[in-house]
Every structure is written in structure tokens, then in C-alpha cells.
Amino acid sequence: MKKFITVFLIISIIMAMLVPTTLYAGIGDVIGYAKYTDISAYINHYPITSYNINDYTVVVAEDLRNYGFDVVWDGNSRTLSITRNELATEIAPYGRVYKYSSVAGRESVPYVATDIKTYVYGNFVESFNINGQTCIYIDSLAPYGKVAWVPEVRAIKLWLEGLPMKAYEPLTEAPVTIMYAPDGRTLVVENSEVEAYKNVGWFENKSDVTAVLVSSDKRRIEVYKAEVEAYIAQGWTPVQANTIDPAKPMVAVTFDDGPKPATTNRILDTLEFYNACATFFVLGSLAEGNAGVLLKMKELGCQIGNHTYDHPQLTKLSSQKISSQLGRTSEIIANITGANPTAIRPPYGAYNKTVSSVAGAPLILWSIDTLDWKSRNANSVIDAVMSKVKDGDIILMHDIYNSTATAAETIIPALIQRGFQLVTVDELAYYKNKPMSPGSAYSQIR
Ligand code: ZN
Numbered sequence: 001m002k003k004f005i006t007v008f009l010i011i012s013i014i015m016a017m018l019v020p021t022t023l024y025a026g027i028g029d030v031i032g033y034a035k036y037t038d039i040s041a042y043i044n045h046y047p048i049t050s051y052n053i054n055d056y057t058v059v060v061a062e063d064l065r066n067y068g069f070d071v072v073w074d075g076n077s078r079t080l081s082i083t084r085n086e087l088a089t090e091i092a093p094y095g096r097v098y099k100y101s102s103v104a105g106r107e108s109v110p111y112v113a114t115d116i117k118t119y120v121y122g123n124f125v126e127s128f129n130i131n132g133q134t135c136i137y138i139d140s141l142a143p144y145g146k147v148a149w150v151p152e153v154r155a156i157k158l159w160l161e162g163l164p165m166k167a168y169e170p171l172t173e174a175p176v177t178i179m180y181a182p183d184g185r186t187l188v189v190e191n192s193e194v195e196a197y198k199n200v201g202w203f204e205n206k207s208d209v210t211a212v213l214v215s216s217d218k219r220r221i222e223v224y225k226a227e228v229e230a231y232i233a234q235g236w237t238p239v240q241a242n243t244i245d246p247a248k249p250m251v252a253v254t255f256d257d258g259p260k261p262a263t264t265n266r267i268l269d270t271l272e273f274y275n276a277c278a279t280f281f282v283l284g285s286l287a288e289g290n291a292g293v294l295l296k297m298k299e300l301g302c303q304i305g306n307h308t309y310d311h312p313q314l315t316k317l318s319s320q321k322i323s324s325q326l327g328r329t330s331e332i333i334a335n336i337t338g339a340n341p342t343a344i345r346p347p348y349g350a351y352n353k354t355v356s357s358v359a360g361a362p363l364i365l366w367s368i369d370t371l372d373w374k375s376r377n378a379n380s381v382i383d384a385v386m387s388k389v390k391d392g393d394i395i396l397m398h399d400i401y402n403s404t405a406t407a408a409e410t411i412i413p414a415l416i417q418r419g420f421q422l423v424t425v426d427e428l429a430y431y432k433n434k435p436m437s438p439g440s441a442y443s444q445i446r
Contacts, residue, residue: 284329392446
């Protein structure tokens, strides 16, 4: 017998006393006793493991646990409980399955719990221990009842021998949903129960209970959230989650003056690797020759903003020329991506009333200036961000320098590890519930 293997049921069929032959099952099949439901049906087509001990087929409860059950035999009360999360499912006479809240207790109406003794009307069933697990002899139940598994509700039921089948009230086949727990358990619940399970930590989508982590040598794994801390302790880094939690800190990383394929693509690769996004304020003059880079930005969920056609200081231009700088760039971006940019970054952060009045979109400034154009030093850029960053910051960088692309390889995972969600400028305004107006300037959104 293997250690750590827990045992749930023993199936043993003892034929009539006059026939001293004991037949036992392969994988839970009860041979020669067709009216017994076989164990393989219990788990609704999932393969389970069994082995034989002293002529009994033992089913490995670990298999049931994998599908969301806790199986416990209470020797004192002689109660078999198959528990899923906070609800317990027990077996009542006549095959009805009752549930009760373990918190509210057994008195909880309308759920009624019964112990195995009830099945057999006062007769005790036999049990024994293997490696600390209590196993029940099915043949000790056999004189009193039949055992079956109801896959629709994933519960075991028993009903009494000799009763007409009409005494067994099959449970309605309610539509079911598979739910997931952060520790990897899965559960099939009736659709009407989904909300209740969500309230106690279950999720409808597997992606809600998993996280992707990466290693320094660029390996990538997906694990259940319950395992994440252990992986971080081993040096893995989490990537950004697929969904943004408005209650958690977030920042908008922005890059100006590109696209410049050699460096912009490096930054895009880093964003993609960590499942993050940023906002690129592009120049129309560079965008028109680099459609592929813009399409990649769009594909990664990045925002593309307008940084004018060729980087003039807008405050020195007539309103007509400002319009032309912005309009021409919007058209180029729209021709490539199919959408007009919804944010403008005026070169040098310079704007006045004229700029505001013709902009037609919010003016996005910054709260953290990395001065990457000046230092051209990755460490200094990293320090500029990581020493100051806080919730709602807009971080200014330029995607045209190798030193900035190098810094981004550190900054992006470091922000995620520190608990920041990397969002676009539009997302920042959306999740902070701070709608932006055309022509108004924003240097952070908190
Ligand atoms: Zn610029």
C-alpha cells in the first residue's frame, strides 16, 4: 500500500454463502452483481485508480479529491461524509441526497443529514483502517441497500434493497457549471448554485484561478494561484493578470517619439512577455513607415496616442498648423489601426489655450519624468521609476533609446512584482472612474 494514498470505498461482493467465491472489480466494477452501479460511473467518465487488497477493490479517494471532494469516515458517529467546500452532501434513505450547511449545523432546514446507520436501520456497517483511512465494506451495506453515484450532483446515494424503484426519487438533471478553486480543485455545481460558490472562493473560469510566471531564463509556466508564492520563493516572477482589479494600484507607462523598430520592438517584446501594456505616443512621420510596429502595439492591447507629425512645440504654432500636425497624425494612425487616437501628448509637454481648443482629445502629460533622453542610462531610468512610483502615475519614457528598452526589461516585471497593474492611459482613466475631457491636461490619474 502506498503512503499518501487515501482510500475511500471498498467494493467487495460476497456471493451467497453457499457459493464461497469472492468476485472483485477491476476499476470499481462490481462483477456479477449487475444491479450495483459501478464505481467508474461515480466519477462521470473520469478515470480513477483502484487496487486490490485482500480481495477487496479499493478506490483511491485521491481521485475523488481531484474532482473537488473531501471524503471522511467518522468512526464514532459512523457517518460517511463527502464534502465539497462548505457544503456537505450526505446520503439519506431511499436514495435521496440531502445537503446541509456545515456552518449552520445539521438542524439547518430544509437540509437533513443522516448517517450510515440510517441506511441499515440500526445495523452497523463494517469498516477498517488502511494507512489511517477508514474504508467501508460495501458488502456490509449490501444486505441493506444499494450504492450509486449521481454524477449530476456528484453525490453518493444509497437506497434500500427491496423497495420499489419509485421510492427512489432521482434528482433533477439541472444544468451544471464547472467551477475552479485557486488550489486546483474543480467542481461541478448546478447553475443555480454558481453565485453561492463564487461567494466562497470558487470561479467560473479556469484562468481566474491560474497565474503565469516566468523565469530569468525566459521559461514560462502556468500554475494555480495557491502555488504562486512558492514559485516566487524559487525565483519565478508573476506576469500581469488578464483582468484588471480597479481596487489595486495601477500605472500607465508611456513611451514617446517612436516608433523606432529596433528599440520599440524590444519594448513590445518585453510587454508581451509579461502580459503587460503601455501607451505609445507616436510621431506621424515615423508611424507612416512602420505600420507593422503599430499593429503589434494594437495586438498587445497597447494604446497608440498622437505625438504630432514631426515634433514641433505646439505653443509656437498657429491653430491651423496645430490642427494640421494633429490631424495628419490621427489620419495616419487610423489608416493603419482602424481607429483614431484618443489621447495627445504635446511635444515637451507644451500647451496653451490654442492647443487645448483645437486638440479634440485629452492632453496627457506625466507625473514621473525618467529623463531617459538625457541620462541614456538604464539604471538611472529604473531608479527614477522605482524610487517614486505610486498608484495612478503616468510615467514618461522614450522608446527610441536602447538604454530605455533595457530599462523596460527591469521596470516592467519590477512594477508587476510590486503589485502595480500596467494599464494604458485610457484604461487608467476608466478604472479610476475619472473621465477625461478633450483639451484638458492630465499628469496623473488617481
Ligand atoms: Zn517627444
